[in-house]
Each structure stands twice: as structure tokens, then as C-alpha cells.
Amino acid sequence: xxxxxxxxxxxxxxxxxxxxxxxxxxxxxxxxxxxxxxxxxxxxxxxxxxxxxxxxxxxxxxxxxxxxxxxxxxxxxxxxxxxxxxxxxxxxxxxxxxxxxxxxxxxxxxxxxxxxxxxxxxxxxxxxxxxxxxxxxxxxxxxxxxxxxxxxxxxxxxxxxxxxxxxxxxxxxxxxxxxxxxxxxxxxxxxxxxxxxxxxxxxxxxxxxxxxxxxxxxxxxxxxxxxxxxxxxxxxxxxxxxxxxxxxxxxxxxxxxxxxxxxxxxxxxxxxxxxxxxxxxxxxxxxxxxxxxxxxxxxxxxxxxxxxxxxxxxxxxxxxxxxxxxxxxxxxxxxxxxxxxxxxxxxxxxxxxxxxxxxxxxxxxxxxxxxxxxxxxxxxxxxxxxxxxxxxxxxxxxxxxxxxxxxxxxxxxxxxxxxxxxxxxxxxxxxxxxxxxxxxxxxxxxxxxxxxxxxxxxxxxxxxxxxxxxxxxxxxxxxxxxxxxxxxxxxxxxxxxxxxxxxxxxxxxxxxxxxxxxxxxxxxxxxxxxxxxxxxxxxxxxxxxxxxxxxxxxxxxxxxxxxxxxxxxxxxxxxxxxxxxxxxxx
Numbered sequence: 001x002x003x004x005x006x007x008x009x010x011x012x013x014x015x016x017x018x019x020x021x022x023x024x025x026x027x028x029x030x031x032x033x034x035x036x037x038x039x040x041x042x043x044x045x046x047x048x049x050x051x052x053x054x055x056x057x058x059x060x061x062x063x064x065x066x067x068x069x070x071x072x073x074x075x076x077x078x079x080x081x082x083x084x085x086x087x088x089x090x091x092x093x094x095x096x097x098x099x100x101x102x103x104x105x106x107x108x109x110x111x112x113x114x115x116x117x118x119x120x121x122x123x124x125x126x127x128x129x130x131x132x133x134x135x136x137x138x139x140x141x142x143x144x145x146x147x148x149x150x151x152x153x154x155x156x157x158x159x160x161x162x163x164x165x166x167x168x169x170x171x172x173x174x175x176x177x178x179x180x181x182x183x184x185x186x187x188x189x190x191x192x193x194x195x196x197x198x199x200x201x202x203x204x205x206x207x208x209x210x211x212x213x214x215x216x217x218x219x220x221x222x223x224x225x226x227x228x229x230x231x232x233x234x235x236x237x238x239x240x241x242x243x244x245x246x247x248x249x250x251x252x253x254x255x256x257x258x259x260x261x262x263x264x265x266x267x268x269x270x271x272x273x274x275x276x277x278x279x280x281x282x283x284x285x286x287x288x289x290x291x292x293x294x295x296x297x298x299x300x301x302x303x304x305x306x307x308x309x310x311x312x313x314x315x316x317x318x319x320x321x322x323x324x325x326x327x328x329x330x331x332x333x334x335x336x337x338x339x340x341x342x343x344x345x346x347x348x349x350x351x352x353x354x355x356x357x358x359x360x361x362x363x364x365x366x367x368x369x370x371x372x373x374x375x376x377x378x379x380x381x382x383x384x385x386x387x388x389x390x391x392x393x394x395x396x397x398x399x400x401x402x403x404x405x406x407x408x409x410x411x412x413x414x415x416x417x418x419x420x421x422x423x424x425x426x427x428x429x430x431x432x433x434x435x436x437x438x439x440x441x442x443x444x445x446x447x448x449x450x451x452x453x454x455x456x457x458x459x460x461x462x463x464x465x466x467x468x469x470x471x472x473x474x475x476x477x478x479x480x481x482x483x484x485x486x487x488x489x490x491x492x493x494x495x496x497x498x499x500x501x502x503x504x505x506x507x508x509x510x511x512x513x514x515x516x517x518x519x520x521x522x523x524x525x526x527x528x529x530x531x532x533x534x535x536x537x538x539x540x541x542x543x544x545x546x547x548x549x550x551x552x553x554x555x556x557x558x559x560x561x562x563x564x565x566x567x568x569x570x571x572x573x574x575x576x577x578x579x580x581x582x583x584x585x586x
Contacts, residue, residue, distance in 0.1 A: 121289060140167035147178060155182040156190050163193075163202070172203025183217070191218035192226040199229075199238075208239030219250075224257035231265060235274075244275025260290035264298045271301070271310070280311025291322065299326035300334040307337070316347030327358060335362035336370040343373075343382070352383025368398035372406040379409070379418075388419030399430065407434035408442040415445070424455030435466065443470035444478045451481070451490070460491025471502070479506040480514040487517070487526070496527030507538070516542040516550040523553070532557065 140161055146154030159178035162171045176197050182190025195214030198207050212233055218226035231250030234243045248269060254262035267286035270279045284305060290298030303322035306315045320341050326334035335358045341347045343355035356377055362370035375394030378387045392413050398406030411430035414423045428449050434442035447466035449455045456462075464485055470478035483502035486495045500521055506514035519539035522531045536557050542550035 117285065117289075147181070150185075152182040152185040152187040152190065155179070155185075156187060156193065159190070159193060163197075172197065176203045183214075186221070188218045188221035188223035188226070191215075191221070192223050192229065195226070195229065208233065210239075212239040222257065224254045224259040224262070227251075227254035227257070228259050228262040228265065231262060235265065235269070244269065248275055255286075255289075258293075260293050260295035260298060263287070263290040264295060264301065267298065267301060271305075280305070284311050291325075294325075294329075296326045296329035296331045296334070299323070299329075300331050300337075303334065303337065316341060318347075320347035327361070330365070332362045332365040332367040332370070335359075335365075336367055336373070339370060339373065343377075352377065356383050363394070363397070366401070368401040368403040368406060371395075371398040371401075372403055372409065375406065375409060379413075388413060390419075392419035399433075402433075402437075404434040404437035404439045404442070407431075407437075408439050408445075411442065411445060415449075424449060426455075428455035435469070438473075440470045440473040440475040440478075443467075443473075444475050444481075447478060447481060451485075460485065464491050471505070474509075476506040476509040476511040476514065479503075479509075480511055480517065483514070483517060487521075496521065498527075500527035507541075510541075510545075512542040512545040512547045512550070515539075515545075516547050516553075519550065519553065 140158075143154050143158045143161065147158045155178045159175045159182070161167050162175035162178065164170065176194065179190045179193045179197065183194050191214055195211040195218065197203055198211035198214065200206065212230065215226045215229045215233070219230055227250050231247045231254065233239050234247035234250060236242065248266065251262040251265045251269075255266060263286050267283045267290070269275050270286065271283035272278065276282075284302070287298045287302045287305070291302050299322045303319045303326060305311060306322060307319035308314065320338065323334045323337050323341070327338045339355045339358035339362065341355075342351045342358065344350065348354075356374065359370040359374045359377070363374055371394050375391040375398070376382070378384055378394065379391035380386065384390075392410070395406045395410045395413065399410045407430045411427045411434065413419050414427035414430065416422065420426075428446065431442045431445045431449065435446045443466045447463045447470065450459045450466065451463035452458070464482065467478040467482045467485070471482055479502050483499040483506070485491055486502065487499040488494070492498075500518070503514045503518045503521070507518055515538050519535045519537075519542065521527055522535035522538065524530070528534075536554065539550045539553045539557070543554045
């Protein structure tokens with residue numbers, strides 16, 4: 001009785017520069033920041049395969065990637081929230097309708113001043129003035145004295161110190177108090193920063209509507225970053241109903257004052273066709289405006305456009321040029337992409353050492369994709385001695401962040417006992433986490449474990465369920481194993497016709513086990529009439545790929561003449577040509 005084989009042939013690709021790095025609308029993007037931190041065989045044992053996202057090359061550890069976006073535009077990097085303190089003030093929480101009304105009142109004045117692209121260029125060519133707080137001394141004592149004397153710039157600077165924990169212990173409550181003092185004096189920066197704390201829920205209960213009321217107060221004083229933040233809220237429907245036309249108007253108003261983040265947002269809207277017709281040339285133009293002002297996010301997106309050939313001829317060298325600029329400013333996704341380019345020798349001479357260096361920079365910022373790829377390098381011994389224990393550690397860092405590719409890779413290490421004690425139950429745990437996110441190879445492995453009763457009670461019905469999920473994504477291993485379940489009547493009624501419906505799907509992908517299975521079906525007349533000629537064709541396909549039992553079967557056909565018709569069939573002519581080579585004495 002024919003059994004299934006083991007999963008290992010990846011149906012994903014080996015193009016490591018996965019498109020998830022180019023995410024035009026930046027779903028995790030927050031608001032503008034004031035600092036640079038915006039930061040019939042027996043079941044074969046499945047080969048251990050580590051996967052890199054978007055991978056196409058079959059490896060003994062199937063290739064890996066991730067969908068995690070660590071460095072979006074813009075990012076304040078306020079990671080430690082303290083929601084215990086709730087400030088009551090004149091800008092208490094309002095309903096979305098009330099906020100909408102306030103914003104509409106402020107919108108008319110802004111809309112009239114929507115700049116042209118050339119006007120934005122002219123504005124960007126002039127060095128944008130620093131916000132007043134940024135020129136205050138960073139000495140805490142001096143700032144404290146000035147702030148207590150009523151200097152609003154010093155009050156904002158002191159708020160920044162408390163927010164960032166620079167020169168004093170981080171304290172969001174104190175930061176809010178000082179921002180409010182500046183805001184009460186009508187300081188545009190202070191007004192905006194109160195909104196930012198509400199946006200993140202730092203020191204106060206998170207409230208997008210209240211954040212918007214503060215952004216509006218600041219925008220009324222023509223604060224460009226506040227205008228960009230309002231555009232962001234409209235773009236993502238945070239605190240107000242989603243409205244792309246209003247988002248664009250606010251972004252244009254901010255861009256007209258030289259705000260590069262707004263330029264990037266406009267580029268993203270054109271790139272993705274959100275609120276406007278998709279237009280790569282417009283996206284390129286807006287990204288260029290910001291990139292020329294050294295905006296790391298714009299440089300990253302420009303690099304991605306060159307990388308994927310969007311709106312231009314694909315150019316790895318130009319992609320590397322822009323991505324390096326962004327990476328050197330700390331953009332995690334750019335750093336990861338530079339690592340990919342060095343690793344694959346695209347846009348630069350292949351250099352595993354440099355690839356690892358850039359992956360580590362991104363990984364240290366928590367980039368799960370980069371962590372996963374470092375694991376891949378240790379697993380495969382690329383630029384470092386092969387070390388499955390190190391691979392396990394790096395895969396684990398990414399897997400606990402929910403990265404489906406790292407979860408899959410971790411499952412492979414547990415399954416094979418590489419870098420960690422073998423544990424089918426642990427393998428099942430991680431494969432399921434990845435499979436539930438749609439990872440086809442993980443789904444195939446879950447099916448394999450259920451079918452073999454490894455890491456879980458044998459359950460043919462569940463095995464079939466997971467094989468179907470993977471097979472529908474084109475996974476050849478699962479397509480073949482579904483055929484085997486029908487062939488053997490495992491969890492389903494035995495049905496040779498259904499088996500022969502699934503086997504060719506895998507065989508057409510040059511999957512040798514499926515080719516062997518089809519050959520046997522023709523030889524035995526299961527689901528199809530007996531046809532030795534067809535049997536020989538399919539068995540020979542598998543034999544040429546090194547399938548031992550197929551080679552033996554081809555030898556039998558050659559020895560006994562099965563499939564030979566009067567004059568000799570074309571199929572058997574092939575068998576007679578190949579058999580002496582396949583079965584030469586050794």
C-alpha cells in the first residue's frame with residue numbers, strides 16, 4: 001500500500017527581498033516625530049528546512065522570511081507606556097463627530113493654502129527652521145531653571161527629557177505636565193506633543209480623538225508636523241472617519257512648509273493608489289523630494305522602488321545606493337534589505353560578512369525578519385561556521401514575535417533535533433503557529449505529523465485538512481499526500497480516481513514521488529486503465545531524478561519488456577536508452 005512522503009520541498013521562492021518590506025501605506029506608521037528616532041513508500045523523514053520569506057530555492061532547510069514591519073514612517077519609539085496617570089484638561093475626550101467638526105473648521109484655511117509641487121520643492125531647498133525646543137540646552141538643570149521661570153521653549157525641552165529619559169528618569173506624567181505648561185502659553189510644539197502622548201497613551205489613557213484636538217490646536221499655529229499628524233489620522237481613520245481626500249490636503253499643507261514626512265505619506269498614497277489613482281512617477285517624485293533632504297524613510301521607499309522596478313527599470317545597484325543611505329540612519333527594514341543584497345550579491349559583490357553585519361543591526365532593533373535570516377545563515381553556514389544552536393536562538397527571537405517563517409524554521413529544528421533536542425510535540429506547536437498564518441510548508445508539516453502520529457495522536461482527518469490547505473497554495477508535497485490518502489483509504493473512502501486527480505498536480509511540478517505514484521497507478525490499473533507505456537514514461541521521469549524504487553521499476557520494465565508494443569513504443573525507446581545508464585554496474 002502506498003504511503004505518503006515527507007514534506008521538505010518548499011513551494012515558496014528564494015527571492016529573499018520580499019515585498020512585505022515595501023508597504024506603501026505603512027499600516028503601523030504613527031505620527032510625525034520631532035527627533036531622529038522616528039524610528040508507496042514509507043513516510044520519509046521531512047528534511048530540516050529553514051525558510052526565508054519569498055524563497056524559491058529548495059534547501060535542506062526550506063527557505064525563510066518575515067512580515068514584520070519594524071521601522072515605519074514615522075516612529076517615536078515610545079515603548080514603555082504608563083497609563084496610570086490621566087490628565088483632566090480643557091481638551092478632554094471628544095466624540096469622533098465632535099472632533100470631525102473641529103477639524104473641518106480648521107480644514108478650510110489649510111485647503112486654501114495647498115501648495116503646488118514646485119512650491120514644495122522651493123520650500124524644501126531652504127533649510128527648514130528647527131522647532132524652538134530643539135535649540136534649548138540639553139542640560140537638565142539649566143532647562144529646569146528656565147522652564148520654571150516660564151520659558152516655553154525650555155518647558156518643551158524639559159518635557160522631552162522626561163519623555164525620553166535623558167538626563168533624568170523617564171516619566172511620561174512629568175513630560176505631559178511640562179508640555180501642558182508650554183501649551184497653555186500657546187506654544188505650537190507643546191500643543192502637538194500633548195497630542196502625541198495621547199496618541200500613544202503615554203502617561204494618559206490612549207485617546208485618538210483627544211490627540212486630534214491637540215494636533216488641531218497646533219496646526220492652527222501652522223505647525224507642519226501637527227498638520228502631517230492630522231493627515232495621518234485621516235489616512236488611517238484614527239479618531240475621525242477615514243477620509244483620503246482630507247488626508248491628502250493636510251499632507252500637502254505640511255509638505256508646503258517643508259515637512260518631509262508628509263512628502264513620504266503623499267508618495268505612499270500615489271504608490272498604493274489610495275485616495276488617488278496609482279501613479280509610480282508621482283510617488284517617485286514625492287519620495288525624491290524628501291530623500292534629497294536626507295529623510296531615511298523616503299530613501300528606504302526609493303530603494304524599494306528600484307529594487308522591485310516599480311515605475312522604473314529594476315536596478316539593484318540603485319536600490320543599494322538608497323537603501324544604504326537609509327540604513328546608515330538606522331532604518332531597520334533598510335538595514336535588513338542591505339543585508340539581503342549583500343548576501344545574494346545583488347547590487348554589490350556577494351559578501352556574507354557584510355550581510356550578517358547589516359542583519360545584526362536590524363535584528364538589534366527587534367526586526368524579526370533580520371533575526372530569522374541570521375538564523376538561516378547559522379543554519380546553512382553562510383559566512384559563519386554552521387551552528388544549529390545559534391540558528392535555534394535567532395529563530396526563537398523572531399518566532400516569539402509571531403514571524404511565521406521563523407516559527408516554521410523552529411519547527412524544522414525541533415522535528416530534526418538540530419540545535420535542540422528532538423521533540424515532535426514542540427515541532428507540532430511551532431508548525432501550527434506558522435500554519436495558522438497561512439504558511440504552506442508549515443501546513444504540510446502539520447499534515448505530515450498528524451498522518452504519522454508524531455507529536456500528536458494519529459488523525460487522518462486532520463492530516464487531510466492541513467494537506468488541503470497547503471495543496472490549495474500549490475504545495476506539491478501536500479498534493480501528493482492527498483493522493484496517497486485517497487489511494488490508501490486513510491481518513492477517506494479509498495478512491496483511485498481522486499488519487500489520480502491529485503497526483504498529477506504534484507507531478508506537474510516535477511515532484512518525483514508523485515511521478516512514481518502515477519507510474520504505479522498506470523502499471524496496476526488503479527483509477528486508470530492499465531497502460532505500461534504511460535507507466536514507463538512516469539517511472540522514467542522519477543528514475544531520472546534519482547527515485548530508487550522508480551529506477552528499480554524501470555529496470556523491471558526493461559528486463560521483461562512490459563510496455564513494448566509491435567515495433568517498440570516511444571516510451572520504451574526512452575527506457576531502453578536510459579536503463580543501461582541508470583543500472584550500470586557499480
